[in-house]
Amino acid sequence: MSMRLYGKMRAAAASSSSLVLMRRLKHRAAATAATARSFTTTEGHRPTIVHKRSLDILHDPWFNKGTAFSMTERDRLDLRGLLPPNVMSTEQQIERFMFDLKRLEQQVRDGPSDPNALAKWRILNRLHDRNETMYYKVLIANIKEYAPIVYTPTVGLVCQNYSGLFRRPRGMYFSAEDRGEMMSMVYNWPAEQVDMIVVTDGSRILGLGDLGIQGIGIAIGKLDLYVAAAGINPQRV
Helix, strand or coil, X not given: CCHHHHXXXXXXXXXXXXXXHHHHHHHHHHHHHHHHHHCCCCCCCCCCCCCCCCHHHHCCCCCCCHHHCCHHHHHHCCCCCCCCCCCCCHHHHHXXXXXHHHHXXXXXXXXXXXCCHHXXXXXXXXXXXXXXXXXXXXXXXXXXXXXXXXXXXXXXXXXXXXXXXXXXXXXXXXXXXXXXXXXXXXXXXXXXXXXXXXXXXCCCCXXXXXXXXXXXXXXXXXXXXXXXXXXXXXXXX
């Protein structure tokens, strides 16, 4: 076989291999595009695959949507009961935030005798979100000064404006829609052992009337006092 013929055969084989490879790549691209079209959200976006569950999602600012999680998402991501039961769109969340912020500015002058009480509560709450150990050490060392901030009388104003102050979910929420599901919902709570539970239906909060979901602030404040003043383990409440 001459070298010229051998070269032509190699060139033909290489060309044939290239064509096969190009066909395979086109087929794979078409399959990928079809898959992408099949798995899109109602807004036309590709869904995000999340490996986190429960509070790990709610504590991650990249994935947390707050009350914008649908009931289907809450069930699949073990979030049911960890958020207020009402489902809101992002636009509704922003509208409500602005409304509550303006209302808070109007009501703050009618709050506790200490005009800075609400500001102190927000500073303590941010510390609670960042570092629970330091938060409880601050409360224990200054219980006389900060008990009126985390509980009465400041907690009344906090409950009245809780939807505007809400940053990170605490506690669990059960609604009439959760009938038959409550036994399974409690397993969404991260602690395996619980020593103390504070329960409220939100109907009689410090004589302020029925505050509904916003009454959760009273339960959070009570547990903070039990931890700081009575030595209850904060990981078991």
